[in-house]
Amino acid sequence: MKLWRFNGGLPSLAEHKNESTHLPIETAPVPSQLVYPLRQHIGNAATALVKVGDYVLRGQKIADAQGLISAPIHAASSGTVSHIADHLIPHPSGFSAPSISITTDGLDKELPPSGQPDFRQLSAADLVSLIREAGIVGLGGAAFPTAIKLDNQSKSRRIDTLILNGAECEPYISCDDRLLKERADKVIEGVNVLLHLLGAKRAILAIEDNVPSTFKAIQTAVNQNNNPAISAAQIPTIYPTGGEKQLIQTLTGKEVPSGGIPADIGIVSINVGTVYAVQQAVIEGKPLTSRIITVTGEGVTTPRNLEVRIGTPISTLIDVCNGYTQDADRLIMGGPMMGFALMNDQIPVVKASNCILVASKHEAVTEKQAMPCIRCGLCASACPVSLLPQQLYWFSRSEQLEKAEKINLLDCIECGCCDVVCPSHIPLVQHFRYAKSALKVQHHEKHLSNVARERFEAREARLAQEKADRAEKSRAKKAALKEKPAKETIDAAISRAKAKKQNPSEGEG
Numbered sequence: 001m002k003l004w005r006f007n008g009g010l011p012s013l014a015e016h017k018n019e020s021t022h023l024p025i026e027t028a029p030v031p032s033q034l035v036y037p038l039r040q041h042i043g044n045a046a047t048a049l050v051k052v053g054d055y056v057l058r059g060q061k062i063a064d065a066q067g068l069i070s071a072p073i074h075a076a077s078s079g080t081v082s083h084i085a086d087h088l089i090p091h092p093s094g095f096s097a098p099s100i101s102i103t104t105d106g107l108d109k110e111l112p113p114s115g116q117p118d119f120r121q122l123s124a125a126d127l128v129s130l131i132r133e134a135g136i137v138g139l140g141g142a143a144f145p146t147a148i149k150l151d152n153q154s155k156s157r158r159i160d161t162l163i164l165n166g167a168e169c170e171p172y173i174s175c176d177d178r179l180l181k182e183r184a185d186k187v188i189e190g191v192n193v194l195l196h197l198l199g200a201k202r203a204i205l206a207i208e209d210n211v212p213s214t215f216k217a218i219q220t221a222v223n224q225n226n227n228p229a230i231s232a233a234q235i236p237t238i239y240p241t242g243g244e245k246q247l248i249q250t251l252t253g254k255e256v257p258s259g260g261i262p263a264d265i266g267i268v269s270i271n272v273g274t275v276y277a278v279q280q281a282v283i284e285g286k287p288l289t290s291r292i293i294t295v296t297g298e299g300v301t302t303p304r305n306l307e308v309r310i311g312t313p314i315s316t317l318i319d320v321c322n323g324y325t326q327d328a329d330r331l332i333m334g335g336p337m338m339g340f341a342l343m344n345d346q347i348p349v350v351k352a353s354n355c356i357l358v359a360s361k362h363e364a365v366t367e368k369q370a371m372p373c374i375r376c377g378l379c380a381s382a383c384p385v386s387l388l389p390q391q392l393y394w395f396s397r398s399e400q401l402e403k404a405e406k407i408n409l410l411d412c413i414e415c416g417c418c419d420v421v422c423p424s425h426i427p428l429v430q431h432f433r434y435a436k437s438a439l440k441v442q443h444h445e446k447h448l449s450n451v452a453r454e455r456f457e458a459r460e461a462r463l464a465q466e467k468a469d470r471a472e473k474s475r476a477k478k479a480a481l482k483e484k485p486a487k488e489t490i491d492a493a494i495s496r497a498k499a500k501k502q503n504p505s506e507g508e509g
């Protein structure tokens with residue numbers, strides 16, 4: 001199929017995939033303790049449905065979505081709720097946050113999977129609700145609740161193309177590759193569900209051209225499925241081709257408008273791991289309680305991909321991979337380009353965890369002394385979003401946030417291409433992350449102040465109206481009182497006249 005090329009990117013980034021792809025997916029054991037941060041998706045944190053001492057089963061909902069953008073959480077094994085308290089979470093801040101801890105009992109008793117009707121008999125709304133109840137979020141790392149993505153599209157926009165994102169462009173990460181190699185048939189079943197839900201005309205499953213054996217596995221599954229609407233595409237290996245907007249441009253030549261979403265141009269894009277979770281929920285009746293994760297790097301003895309119960313501490317994953325090597329220097333969640341450092345290995349796997357990189361000193365990105373910008377322009381040439389990183393850096397650094405926003409700071413996908421090429425070693429992405437969060441805080445404060453102003457104005461208007469009503473009432477009352485004697489006099493005169501008419505002698509003296 002015809003392909004397009006997005007601007008910039010890094011075509012020759014060292015991949016480091018082979019280290020973890022030569023072994024099949026291994027299932028990690030149930031740990032003695034599972035920990036579930038209540039916020040492990042974009043949007044509102046979930047609300048706990050259990051209390052300390054409760055016994056729970058595998059697949060049981062232990063926390064429910066709160067508000068529209070949120071997702072429920074399900075226990076990944078049977079056991080007793082031991083704590084509901086703050087626990088270290090996988091987040092760049094290194095913060096702790098409210099979490100449910102379950103001490104497992106080793107029995108792994110399961111809530112019976114719900115019997116599902118044929119998905120073709122279900123409406124889009126029913127499917128969206130099923131996907132929401134299963135707690136599915138984007139497993140490519142974004143963790144945006146999938147039901148919202150699908151619901152918005154099906155309600156308000158005409159979707160003609162569904163893109164399945166198997167382009168795992170970040171170095172080291174290979175969980176989607178192993179998933180497609182081993183379970184391509186299930187992924188294609190999930191594609192059929194989504195095609196039915198969205199009413200899209202076609203689905204394209206895209207992977208990079210550096211994994212030909214995976215492409216073969218996908219093609220076999222596509223051919224066996226025999227749905228002419230589904231096709232597979234091999235795309236050039238250029239970082240960050242797996243970025244949503246970059247992938248859409250590569251496959252369709254269309255650009256998602258700045259500040260817009262793919263549905264604005266009739267497209268929905270979903271990660272292949274998420275599609276597998278949809279298949280598990282809709283066809284096999286299982287909520288999201290596990291995921292595939294890459295454990296790799298020179299700091300771990302046997303790098304590989306594991307199927308892990310969500311809530312498992314990272315230390316268990318390291319044990320399954322035969323422990324740390326002497327080279328282990330730091331733990332990174334995600335890849336070397338977009339990942340972040342973890343405080344320790346007691347942090348649990350969450351839905352968004354696609355990779356644990358146990359980096360050696362030489363693998364970890366060491367911060368070099370930043371030098372002044374020499375205006376070489378290399379960062380702009382490398383930016384896949386066609387931004388001007390050098391100017392963004394200037395505005396971010398000098399806290400001219402409105403100017404940075406005007407030149408589309410919020411479109412930055414934090415891919416790190418500009419960092420890699422900058423000869424002055426300026427940590428550009430760090431500045432952009434900081435400026436983006438500061439802008440978001442500013443927007444939020446502006447929103448709160450607008451809401452407060454609107455409420456104040458509404459109150460003032462209500463008080464003014466009440467005052468006017470009271471004045472009108474009092475005026476009407478006074479007028480009625482003034483009118484009363486006159487009216488009474490007239491009434492009396494009429495009565496007298498009537499009486500006189502009936503008895504003319506009355507009143508004559």
Ligand code: SF4
Nearest residue numbers: 383412413415416418
């Ligand atoms: S981090 Fe942002 S500015 Fe830098 S290359 Fe990526 S998208 Fe462009």
Ligand code: SF4
Nearest residue numbers: 373374376377379422
């Ligand atoms: S690559 Fe670095 S030195 Fe060159 S223009 Fe960009 S910020 Fe300046």
